[in-house]
Amino acid sequence: MGYTSKQLSKLMVDKLRRTFGRDVSEATDADMFQTCALVLRDIMSGNRVETREKNQKNNARQVHYLSLEFLVGRSLEKNAFNLGVLPQLKEALGSLGFSAADLFELEPDAGLGNGGLGRLAACYLESTATLEIPATGYSICYELGIFKQKIVDGQQVELPDNWLQLGAAWLVTRPEDTEEVHFGGHVDVSYENGRRVVRHSGYTTVLAVPRDMKIAGYKTNHTNRLRLWDAKSPTPVDLSRFSSGDYVKAVEEKATAEAIAKVLYPEDNHTEGKMLRLRQQYFFVSATVQSIVRKHKAKYGTLRNFHEKHAIQINDTHPTLVIPELMRILLDEEGYNWDDAWYITTHTVSYTNHTVLAEALERWPQDLIINLLPRIWLILDEISGKYQRRLEQEFHGDMDRVSRNAIIWDGQVRMANLCVCACQAINGVSALHSDILKNDVFHDAYRRDPKKFLNVTNGIDHRRWLAQINPGLHELMCEAVGSGDYLLHPELMVQLEKKAPVATAKRLGEIKAANKRAFSDWYAREAGVLLNTDAMFDVQVKRLHEYKRQLLNAMHIIYLYQRLKDDPHFTFTPRVYLFGAKAAPGYAMAKQIIHLINSLANTVNADPACKDRLQVVFLENYRVSLAERLMPAAELSEQISTAGKEASGTGNMKFMMNGALTIGTLDGANVEMCQQVGEDNMFLFGLTANEVAAKVQQGYRSYEYYNQNETLRRILDQMTRGFDDGVSYTDIVNSLLFAPNGGMADQYFLLADFESYRAAQALAGQTYLDPKKWNQMALVNIARSGLFAADRAVTEYAKNIWHVDVRKD
Ligand code: 26Q
Numbered sequence: 001m002g003y004t005s006k007q008l009s010k011l012m013v014d015k016l017r018r019t020f021g022r023d024v025s026e027a028t029d030a031d032m033f034q035t036c037a038l039v040l041r042d043i044m045s046g047n048r049v050e051t052r053e054k055n056q057k058n059n060a061r062q063v064h065y066l067s068l069e070f071l072v073g074r075s076l077e078k079n080a081f082n083l084g085v086l087p088q089l090k091e092a093l094g095s096l097g098f099s100a101a102d103l104f105e106l107e108p109d110a111g112l113g114n115g116g117l118g119r120l121a122a123c124y125l126e127s128t129a130t131l132e133i134p135a136t137g138y139s140i141c142y143e144l145g146i147f148k149q150k151i152v153d154g155q156q157v158e159l160p161d162n163w164l165q166l167g168a169a170w171l172v173t174r175p176e177d178t179e180e181v182h183f184g185g186h187v188d189v190s191y192e193n194g195r196r197v198v199r200h201s202g203y204t205t206v207l208a209v210p211r212d213m214k215i216a217g218y219k220t221n222h223t224n225r226l227r228l229w230d231a232k233s234p235t236p237v238d239l240s241r242f243s244s245g246d247y248v249k250a251v252e253e254k255a256t257a258e259a260i261a262k263v264l265y266p267e268d269n270h271t272e273g274k275m276l277r278l279r280q281q282y283f284f285v286s287a288t289v290q291s292i293v294r295k296h297k298a299k300y301g302t303l304r305n306f307h308e309k310h311a312i313q314i315n316d317t318h319p320t321l322v323i324p325e326l327m328r329i330l331l332d333e334e335g336y337n338w339d340d341a342w343y344i345t346t347h348t349v350s351y352t353n354h355t356v357l358a359e360a361l362e363r364w365p366q367d368l369i370i371n372l373l374p375r376i377w378l379i380l381d382e383i384s385g386k387y388q389r390r391l392e393q394e395f396h397g398d399m400d401r402v403s404r405n406a407i408i409w410d411g412q413v414r415m416a417n418l419c420v421c422a423c424q425a426i427n428g429v430s431a432l433h434s435d436i437l438k439n440d441v442f443h444d445a446y447r448r449d450p451k452k453f454l455n456v457t458n459g460i461d462h463r464r465w466l467a468q469i470n471p472g473l474h475e476l477m478c479e480a481v482g483s484g485d486y487l488l489h490p491e492l493m494v495q496l497e498k499k500a501p502v503a504t505a506k507r508l509g510e511i512k513a514a515n516k517r518a519f520s521d522w523y524a525r526e527a528g529v530l531l532n533t534d535a536m537f538d539v540q541v542k543r544l545h546e547y548k549r550q551l552l553n554a555m556h557i558i559y560l561y562q563r564l565k566d567d568p569h570f571t572f573t574p575r576v577y578l579f580g581a582k583a584a585p586g587y588a589m590a591k592q593i594i595h596l597i598n599s600l601a602n603t604v605n606a607d608p609a610c611k612d613r614l615q616v617v618f619l620e621n622y623r624v625s626l627a628e629r630l631m632p633a634a635e636l637s638e639q640i641s642t643a644g645k646e647a648s649g650t651g652n653m654k655f656m657m658n659g660a661l662t663i664g665t666l667d668g669a670n671v672e673m674c675q676q677v678g679e680d681n682m683f684l685f686g687l688t689a690n691e692v693a694a695k696v697q698q699g700y701r702s703y704e705y706y707n708q709n710e711t712l713r714r715i716l717d718q719m720t721r722g723f724d725d726g727v728s729y730t731d732i733v734n735s736l737l738f739a740p741n742g743g744m745a746d747q748y749f750l751l752a753d754f755e756s757y758r759a760a761q762a763l764a765g766q767t768y769l770d771p772k773k774w775n776q777m778a779l780v781n782i783a784r785s786g787l788f789a790a791d792r793a794v795t796e797y798a799k800n801i802w803h804v805d806v807r808k809d
Contacts, residue, residue: 002084003043005091011039012092024096030166032096033076033103036089037169040079044214045172047221054222055134056299061308061804063135064292065125066322067315068281069118069264070139070226071146072110072213073624075170076103081468082130082216108163109623110170110213111145112228114268114582115543116650117354119624120429121315123461123650124797127790129217129224130463130488132807133798138288140280141171141211141228144263149582149621154598154725158266158585171211171228179208179287179294180234183279187374198332200375206257207232208287218463218487220807229287233257267584268543269360275368282373285322293329303334307347311802314423316354317362317415323349323422324379332375338382350801351419351426352456354647356433356441357547362415369413380418384408387421394448405444420445425801427454430648430669432689454800457672458648459793462786463487465654470632472511473658473782476504488809490789497783505775508659508782512635512775519633523617532615535574536768539660540638541622541630544581544590547645551593551732552750553577553638554600556761557616558715561604568609573765576615578630580622589735594618596719596729603723627651631658635774636683636764639664640757642748644689646670653788659778661767663760665753669788676784681777683767685760686753695752702746703737705754712754 003011016022016035027035055062080086090100113119121137128135147158185203189196213226233254259276260283271277296306312322323345330341355361370377384407395401403409407417420426420442428434434455438446446453467474467487477486480499486492496504513533520531531537540553557577563570579597583590601616619626637655639646639662646668656662656673663683664670674682687695706712716736722728739745746752768774786792798806 003088005088005095008039008085008088009092009095011042012036012096015039015042029098029102029106032093032098033106033166034169036076036080036093036103040076040083040085041170041172041214043083043085044079044216044223047216047223048214048225050221051134051223058134059309060134061802062292062310063128063133063798063802063804064288064310064312065121065128065135065137065315066285066288066312066319067118067121067137067139068284068318069113069315070110070121070125070137070228071113071115071118071624072122072226073119073628074104074107074109075213076107077468078126078464079216081463082126082218084219106166108161108165108167109145109625110163110167111161111623112139112142112264114146114264114266116648117268117316120458120650123459123464123790124794125215125224125226126217126461126464127459127794129215129222130220130807131791131794131798132217132220132222133224133794133802133804135224137215137224137226138284139226139228140261140264140284141230142261142264146264146582146623147266147585151594151598151618151620154602154727155595156583156591168211170213172214173230174210174212177210177291178232179290181206181208181283181286183282183372185374187378189378195335198375198378200332204253204256205234206260206283207234208283210287210291219485222807227288227291229261229284231258231260231283266582267586269355269357269545269547270584270587271360271362273363273365273368275372278364278368278372281318282321282325282376285319286325288319289322289325289329293326303330303336303344307344310348311804312349313797313801314349314351314419316352317419320351320362320415320418321373321376323418324376324383327379327383328375331379346422347424349423351423353416353419353426353428353433353437353441356436356647357645363412364415366408366411366413380413381408383418383421384413395444401444416441424452425454426452427456427801428647429456429458430672431455431457432644432666432671433647433668436644436689456793456796456800457669457788458650458653459788459790460650460653460657462490462657462789462791464628465631466657469628470511470515470658472514473508473632476507476511477782480504486786488791490786490791493786494783496779501776501779502772505772505779508778509771509775512633512659512778515632516635519629522629523619527620529617531576531617532574532612534612535576535615536635536765537578537633538575538636538638539578539580539630539634539655540640541578541580541619541627542649542651544583544587544594546589546593547642547748549640549642549748549750549753550579550581550597552640552753552757553579554593554597555715555719555750555754556758557600557604557614558718559711559758560614561600561607561610562714562718564609564614565607572613572762573768574613575765576617578617578619578634580619580626580630582622589731592729592732595727596732599723599725599727599729602725606724627654631655631660634658634660635768636660637662637664639667639670640686641665641667642753643667643687643692645748653785656781657785657788659782661764661774661777661781663757663764672787673781676787677777677780681780683760683764685756687749687756692749695749696744700744700746700749700752702749702751705751706737709751709755711758712751 125137145161182203208229215224330336480496637660639652648668665686719729
C-alpha cells in the first residue's frame with residue numbers, strides 16, 4: 001500500500017485519457033473529479049479482491065446491515081483519507097493545475113437518507129471496514145436522494161436531488177448479480193406425497209440490479225461494500241407490440257417497476273401506509289436475502305448452517321419483511337419444515353429500534369400486504385397466529401395485553417411486534433432509550449426474555465467527524481496522544497486532559513476562532529451575509545420535528561429580542577443563532593416553524609438595535625457536507641428535545657467532539673454525555689423523562705404556565721401578531737395553548753420547560769464571558785467524547801449481537 005503523488009498523478013492522467021478521451025489541459029473540474037473517483041475506486045477494487053479472498057478462506061460469519069437509508073455524504077476526501085493518500089492526492093491535483101478543495105466541493109452528497117438513522121448506517125459501515133469485520137450494507141439506489149431545500153420568501157421549497165450524475169462515479173453495476181422480485185399474483189397450496197407445495201403464479205417481476213459502492217477501512221486493506229439495488233423492468237419495450245395493445249402495458253409495467261427506486265421517502269420519524277413504500281421495502285429485502293442465500297449455497301451447498309454464517313441486522317423496522325422472506329425461501333424453495341425454517345431465521349436476524357414516537361411505529365394495512373405480497377401474507381399470518389396463541393397462554397387470556405403484543409390486529413400488521421417476536425437480539429440506541437424499551441414499549445416481551453434486550457449507545461465516525469473536518473483539532477489531538485493512533489483507538493482521546501491545561505485550553509480557543517472565521521468566509525461567499533465572529537455561535541441543526549423543539553429555541557430568541565427592545569442597555573452575551581433543518585414536505589406544522597424562524601431572522605437582522613449583539617441565520621439545505629463545515633465552528637450545541645423522545649441523537653456527539661458545549665435536556669445520549677463530563681461541563685435544563693411521564697399522567701395544562709408567566713405571554717402574543725413581514729403564526733400558538741380533540745395542548749412541554757431553558761441559556765452566556773473557563777470545559781468535552789466513536793459501538797454489536805471478531809492492533 002502507499003502511493004506517491006507522482007504515481008497518483010500518472011494514474012490520473014492515464015485514466016483521464018482512457019475513460020474521457022481527454023488531456024489534462026482539456027479536462028474540466030467535473031472530469032477531474034470523476035477521474036479521481038475512478039482512480040481511488042481501482043485501488044479499493046484491488047483491496048476488495050484481497051478482502052474477498054480472506055473472507056472466503058476464513059469462513060467467518062458475515063454481517064449484513066439492512067437499512068432503507070445510508071446517508072453517505074461525500075466520498076472523495078473520505079476515501080483518500082482512509083486509504084492514506086489524501087496529501088498525495090492534493091499534491092497530485094495541484095501539480096496538474098487543479099484545486100483539491102474545488103473538486104471536493106463539486107462532489108454531490110449521496111443523500112440516501114433523512115437524518116440520524118441513515119447517517120448512523122453510513123458511520124457504522126465505515127467502522128466495520130476499519131475493524132476488519134466482513135460486512136455488507138444493503139439499501140436502494142434511489143435516483144433522487146433527500147430533496148434539496150430552498151428558502152423562498154421564508155418558506156421551504158423542495159427541489160429534486162439528482163445526485164447520480166457525478167455520484168455514480170463510485171458505483172459499479174453488477175448485472176450478473178441481478179435478482180428477480182415478485183409482486184402480486186396468487187398462491188395455491190397443495191399437498192404432494194404428504195408434502196406441502198406452494199405455487200405462486202400470475203405475479204409481476206421486477207429486476208433488482210446491484211450497484212455497489214466500496215467502503216474503505218482506515219489503515220487497513222479491508223474493504224467492505226454497500227450494495228444499492230436499482231429496479232428495472234424485465235419487459236423490453238418492444239415497438240412491434242404497439243398494435244397488439246401490449247406496448248402501452250409494457251411501458252406501464254416498466255414505469256411501475258422503475259418507480260421503486262425513483263425517490264427516497266422524505267419522512268423522518270413518521271410513517272404512512274403507502275403502497276410504493278411497501279414495494280420499496282419488499283423489493284430491497286427480497287433481493288438482499290436472495291443474494292445472500294445464493295452465495296451461501298454456492299459455498300456450502302446447504303442452508304442448514306445459514307444462521308452460523310450470517311448475522312442480519314435490521315435498521316429499525318423498515319426491513320422487517322426480511323423475516324417472512326427468509327422463511328419463504330427456506331419453506332418454499334428449499335423444502336424445510338416450519339420449525340427448522342423458524343430456527344434458522346430467528347437465529348439470524350436482530351433488530352435495532354430507533355424511536356418510541358407512536359407515529360413512527362410501522363403498521364401496514366393487511367389488505368395492502370394480501371394484494372401485493374400474497375405468499376408473504378400467508379407466512380405472516382402463520383407467524384402471527386402461533387405467536388398469539390402463545391401470548392394468550394402467557395397472559396391467561398388478558399386480551400388487553402394480548403392485543404398490545406399481537407403482530408396482526410385490527411386489520412394491521414405491526415412490524416415492531418414481529419421483530420420482537422422473531423429477532424434474537426433487540427437493542428435501543430442509548431441507555432435511556434433502551435430502558436424505555438424495556439420498561440414501557442416492549443415491557444411484556446422483556447419480562448419474558450430479558451436476555452434478548454440490549455443497549456448499544458450510538459457512535460459516530462470520528463475519523464470523518466473530527467480528523468477530516470477539523471484539521472486544527474486533529475493536530476492538537478495527535479500531539480496529545482503521542483505515538484498512539486487515536487484514530488484507531490478513540491479511548492486515547494482522554495489523554496488530551498493530560499496536557500498542560502491552560503495552554504491547551506488556549507489552543508482550543510484559537511482553533512475554534514479560526515474555524516469560525518473559515519465558516520463565516522464560506523457563508524459570505526455562499527449567501528452574501530457576514531456573520532459576527534465575535535459572538536457565540538449557537539447552533540441547532542437537525543431534522544425539523546416538534547419533539548426536537550426548534551420552537552423553544554425560537555421562543556427564547558423572541559424573548560431576548562423583546563428585552564433588547566425594552567431596554568437598549570440590557571446586557572447579554574452577543575450571539576449568532578444558526579438553524580438548519582429540513583421539514584418533511586407534508587408536515588405543515590414543521591414548515592410553519594421554519595417560516596417563523598425566517599420571519600424572526602429577517603426582523604432581528606434588520607433591526608439596528610440588534611447590531612453586533614443578536615443575529616439569526618437559517619442555513620438553507622442542511623446536509624452532511626454542510627454539517628462538516630459547521631461542526632468545527634460551533635460553540636453551543638442545542639440538544640433540547642422533550643425528555644424521553646429523542647432515542648439517542650448523534651449530532652450531539654459531533655458537536656461535543658468538536659468542542660462545542662451542550663445545552664440540553666436529559667434525553668437520549670445526552671444522559672451519557674453528562675455521565676462522562678459531569679453536570680458542571682454542560683448546561684442541563686428541563687423536565688426529566690420520568691417527570692414528563694408523570695405530567696402526562698397528572699394532566700398537563702400549558703395555559704397555567706401562560707397565565708402565570710408574563711414573559712411567555714408576551715412571546716406568544718408576538719407570534720400571534722407576527723414580525724416585520726406581517727405573517728401571523730396562530731396555528732403554532734394554538735398548538736401550545738389549546739388541546740386538539742382527545743389530545744393535550746403543548747404535547748412537547750415547551751411552556752413547562754421555558755423558564756428552565758432561559759436560565760440555562762443565561763448561564764451559558766455568562767460562562768462564555770470567561771474564555772478560560774469555557775475553553776477548559778470544551779477541553780473536557782472533547783477529551784471524553786471517545787466513548788461516542790462508532791468503533792466502540794460497532795465493537796459492541798460485534799461482541800454482543802453478531803458474535804464476530806474485530807481487528808486487534
Ligand atoms: C418509515 C416508514 C415510511 C416512511 C418513512 C419511515 C421512516 C424513515 C426514517 C421512519 C423513521 C426514519 C428515521 C428515523 C431516525 O432517524 N431516527 C433517529 O435515529 C438516530 C440513530 O439511532 C437517533 O440518534 C435519533 O434519536 C432518532 O430520532
